Amino acid sequence: MDRRTILAFVLIGIIIILTPYYMELVVGDRPRQPDFSELPKSNLELERRRVREPEQKPVVSPERQQEPPPAREEAKQIRDFTPKPVYVETDLFTATFSTAGGTLKSVVLKKYSDLDGNQLEIIKPGSSALGITLDDQSFEHLEFVPHREHISITGNEQTELIFRAESEGKTIEKRILFQANRYRSDMTLTVTGADRNSRTSLLWKGGLADTEGNPEENSIYTMVVTSAGGEVDQWDVEDLGPNGDPLPSGTISWVGLKTKYFLAAFILPDGRYEMNMTGENSPLSLEEHYETEIVAETNDTPLTLGLYFGPISYDLLRSQNQDLRGNFKELELDEIMDYGFLRPIMKPVTIVILKSFLALHNIIPNYGIVIIVFSILIKIVVFPMTHKSLVAAAKMQELQPKITALREKHGGDQQKVSQDMMKLYKEEGVNPLGGCLPMLPQMPILFSLFNVFSGAIELRQTEFAFWITDLSQPDRIFLGGFEVHVLPLLMAVSSFFQSKMTMKDPKQAAMVYIMPIFMTWIFWSMSSGLVLYWTMFNVLTLAQQKIMEKTKTGKKSLPHMFSP
Template sequence: MDVQRIILIGALAIISYMLVLKWNQDYGTTPEPIAQTESVSAYQSATETPTEVNSDLPQTASMTDNSDVPGAKAAINNQQKQLISIKTDVLELLIDTKGGDIIEVALPEYKASLGADLPFVLLEQNGNRTYVSQSGLIGRNGPDANPDGRPTYTTVENSYQLEGDELIVDLVHTGDNGVVVTKRYRFVPDSYQVELEYIVNNASSEAWQGKLFGQIKRDGSDDPSQTTDMGMQSFLGAVFSTTENSYEKISFDDMQEANFKKVSPDGWVAMSQHYFLSAWIPSPGAEYSYSSRVSSGSYIAGFVSPSFDVAAGDTQSVSANFYAGPKVTELLEAAAPDLELTVDYGILWFIASPLAWLLKAIHNIVGNWGVAIIFITIVVKALLFQVNAKAFKSMAKMRKFGPEMTRLKELYGDDRQKMSQSMMELYKKEKINPLGGCLPIVAQMPVFIALYWVLLESVELRHAPFALWITDLSVMDPYFIMPILMGGTMFIQQMLNPTPPDPMQAKIMKMLPILFTFFFLWFPAGLVLYWLINNVLSIAQQYVINKQIEAEPSGK
């Protein structure tokens, strides 16, 4: 290749690189942080027209089959709506006094975007998104089944902050019959779990009966925590855990087709997205009804408890836990059995789970997630050393005797039978397995795919820096340097491999590094780092084996 040709190719490569950078600046897939908007009550003011106020609540036995509401259509009552602010070390919440629902959850430990001061908002109710946690008492006497709409609660303060070992926030509603319902939220330090307890003080002269419900309501908007549009995507939708199936995903499309309905002792219901989760976990020891439905464009997944009775003059309580936070395996395991399965590694979870454990163990030692990825790549490569060695030896022998195979092809021309016979004799004499370079690679693909899912699902990599220009391993390389290096290592690997005998196949193989480089441009940097280091290690191993095979005399 002359100097002029090298200069032209280099100039073309630089121009192409600048064009890709400019295109990504204008049209790239990196998600822009959504401008945060203050969450507001979903309930109308007293001056607005009547509405179907209970349309989101679970259906009760007294309702007709085609209705979602436990009461009739009615106007909202005229009391002033009020939002209560609650702050702990890891949670910032807004609770609507109308119904006592959690309408916003922000996570101060996780920022909205890299370098931002604003926390990531998981739950919210505004023009951007509707994603809230609702709970209440329905049934014969439940205040949330009242035809006049959901109950309005009162509190001592408008804002609360956790100081000490726990924070208890009581919302109180007194019914016309003298029944006092206290909706109690309990918070503890360093916990994404919120304990909900309903305390029913029946000061009336008649027995009281009701059911606890908890549900998560979300619209069909995109996942704000999804970092890339390329490759496989994390699941967005509802998840149920019952005794029949400990982990059952129900997508929004599934909800549109049919309602999910199951009765199970214990269990939980969650709404999952990339990196984060919200979940209702009922108290153990009772048979709960789990269901999903679509109402007014919102997707709802929740549970309803069995009926419980409170005798006149008596006090009873019912409780459940609500989790809103990151999908960190240890936190989910502590919250509920099988909740850690929402860190979804796909069908290869049995390979991915130990790899995830190993990645975190290495990080605890080295303190950098990028370095941890490098080390786990080395460990995986070491475990597969013999498998790779067999593949590389086969390819090295094919490369060594490539000229002889070409000579046989030219010698016999169109006589394919004689050519095949001569090839088989050469394979037997030199102990060449033509499939040896393929089968071991196929055998190790499950490990590669499993590790891909580990890196994709690990919330620990979100906004985690590596070195130099890589400040966030969960998003793409802003300058595409690592994908280009990865493509370069693929090209070097091809040079070490035997040239395919078919000219068309050889041309296709030469295009693969370019295609893979383009494909990896928008992959998260952590995934590209893994492939880059894996290629470098493969090149080193293949180079050594090639030299060994070339030094061997023929027939060995």
């Protein structure tokens, strides 16, 4: 969550809670060819292969590595070779590996597009994943021979990609299991011929691509995410520097790199792994470079882990609890999602709102119309609370002449004024907090709506109508060479008329103009989906106030409520 959004939360929250008090005041208040003859013949045989569970105690070094890691010696080649690409194509993505180190070079997601309309590459150019080192010896440039150079699967099909390499009496084998309809894959790494006490490392070098074409925003959202010892943490470049925070301790469940919408993660099934992380950035280009290392003692025991390269979507992240062989482990990968502050309260509210929003989209295909309908439904839900708040505020306004008289009677004696005011409230059956207390239960809904509309990948590159071509980005039109965001201006107009209708006292005249300007500033660079929702809600609130004016308690001027 960036600083502007946090500031928006704080300021809007202050407005919502303190508006009734103000009204009272102004009225009076991110080699040789190996032998593949013994490879399994079918996926069924693959699934029958099991690796015995290690019995190592979890070890994670909490100390920040102050010195750069020593240079690693390159493993000796049996023969010269030219690196070749190896492709794995599923229904969801195309992964490109290199025979140099058997490293992953590219993941192109088929169901998402880049800014030019092409299938989306999520790996930053020049990055490398799944490189291997053994103690101080690097295998990242050693020839890894694949058993196939192109694999294509569809539906529920599973298949393995197998790489083998040999160097100085050691044999390294990577087996990566894919399923066509899953973003997850499962890898087994076996090293034979190595010293029993050797340590094997799996590396991720580089980062994720800036998929949104906004380096500044990408820098804000890009970070390393970890789950260790039952705690989920986020680490930006500064946190991973020489003077950064200590690394987490405890059993590592997963470690990944996320951007606003996408995640690359290593999922670790047991507690034998350690991790090291470093990060650096270029202040001029805003580019960030991360390195993550997963380390475990070899002990003649294969290393197993899961891999996830895909979107940050609640249901997808929850589904990663089950690996491709049907084993279940609670990962809590969804904890990387932005639920805002007060997480124990905000998370369940956000999930309910998100699932309701997506369920509505199953009926209505246009997300813009979904937002409009959703705003109506939310208005219906919060109507009783808003109504109660408006009625309470109206009663307070009815007491203003009497309160003014008390102030005149006691002059500057604030103690007597307060005593008589409390007595007056009791006699009239009025709660001075009645205008703001009904608004408090709405706050989790308000903040959850910010989280959903500002960060939901389901809104990414979704069109509404007219000039609104991406509900996850600010709406844009160009007038005279200047970029103009129309929706915040429309929202300001609706806010102005709402204020104009309700603020009758001359002392409130400035607020009629100040509040629309303030809200325009807050929402100017926010997603058009969020601003569309807020504008629609303003219109609905205007309608509610009209209805209130026709009721017995609403004949008086009602204060302006700036929230759902």
